[in-house]
Amino acid sequence: MTGNPGAFQNDTEIWDAASSIALSHVSGEPSVSITNALTVDVEDYFHVSALAPSIHRDSWASRESRVVGSTQKLLAIFEQFEVRATFFVLGWVAERYPQLVKDIAARGHEIACHGHSHRLVYEQSHEEFHKETLRAKKLLEDVTGSAVLGYRAASYSIVRKSLWALDVLVELGFAYDSSIFPVRHDRYGIPDAERAPHRLPTPGGKVIVEWPLSTARVLGFKIPVSGGGYFRLLPYWLTRRGLNSINRDEARPFIFYLHPWEIDPEQPRVSANLLSRFRHYTNLDKTEERLQLLLREFRFGTTRDGLAQLGLLSAIN
Numbered sequence: 001m002t003g004n005p006g007a008f009q010n011d012t013e014i015w016d017a018a019s020s021i022a023l024s025h026v027s028g029e030p031s032v033s034i035t036n037a038l039t040v041d042v043e044d045y046f047h048v049s050a051l052a053p054s055i056h057r058d059s060w061a062s063r064e065s066r067v068v069g070s071t072q073k074l075l076a077i078f079e080q081f082e083v084r085a086t087f088f089v090l091g092w093v094a095e096r097y098p099q100l101v102k103d104i105a106a107r108g109h110e111i112a113c114h115g116h117s118h119r120l121v122y123e124q125s126h127e128e129f130h131k132e133t134l135r136a137k138k139l140l141e142d143v144t145g146s147a148v149l150g151y152r153a154a155s156y157s158i159v160r161k162s163l164w165a166l167d168v169l170v171e172l173g174f175a176y177d178s179s180i181f182p183v184r185h186d187r188y189g190i191p192d193a194e195r196a197p198h199r200l201p202t203p204g205g206k207v208i209v210e211w212p213l214s215t216a217r218v219l220g221f222k223i224p225v226s227g228g229g230y231f232r233l234l235p236y237w238l239t240r241r242g243l244n245s246i247n248r249d250e251a252r253p254f255i256f257y258l259h260p261w262e263i264d265p266e267q268p269r270v271s272a273n274l275l276s277r278f279r280h281y282t283n284l285d286k287t288e289e290r291l292q293l294l295l296r297e298f299r300f301g302t303t304r305d306g307l308a309q310l311g312l313l314s315a316i317n
């Protein structure tokens, strides 16, 4: 496989064909009974960190917003498969489209917080982070009338140098975080972080529940198989094998994530560098089909329910 997007696409098609053959022998039932967490980071295509150098935040308000339509599309798919998910909603989106947040909550999904501005945590001061996170949490709670317990940072930007943010989350009343990615990446990641959901001591001496983005051990490598760009770029059989190994070999649930823009191949194209364009646009037209395969093969629920089942959060009242 090469870094050339054209060649990659051809290879992906071959892998997809191979995985379809393999799947033809699999029944529609989930392969194991473990309930995994299904999560959506609710933001527009122009919020994405990979495109940030090409899109000034002052231009957000004047761009064509696609988030309501593509989130509704995800809601319809989840309804078809009768699954409930956790939606980490960006405050910026909730402020403009409160009805969307109400619609998500009304269908029984969990509303959680994706911050307000999509600024990376490690580019904010302690005070800025406190202020914008409180603003987003309060906004979501006012719209839904329910407590928001979960947080996910923009671009998984809770890294070693921004672990202080966990203390702010505890202070603001969050029960869990899902921002730490145990991988090496140019923008995020704590490569040697614990991989399973766990109680994580904070630098300030408190404790928060952490559900790190899932990685799997496949063919001797630690592979991020938990969604987003990895879901679009890796062949489906590799994602499936990795997720199966977490459920079967490690006997625990994984957490999977997606963005509404990832099932929107019609979104306006933004000029950016080759790597960013590759990460953002590759296989957008295949994600919906792959998502349906995934929902057919694995069992899913909300993050909150998953953590309650693991005994890491108290049961939902």
Ligand SMILES: [Zn+2]
Pocket: 041, 043, 114, 118, 153, 154, 155
């Ligand atoms: Zn995001």
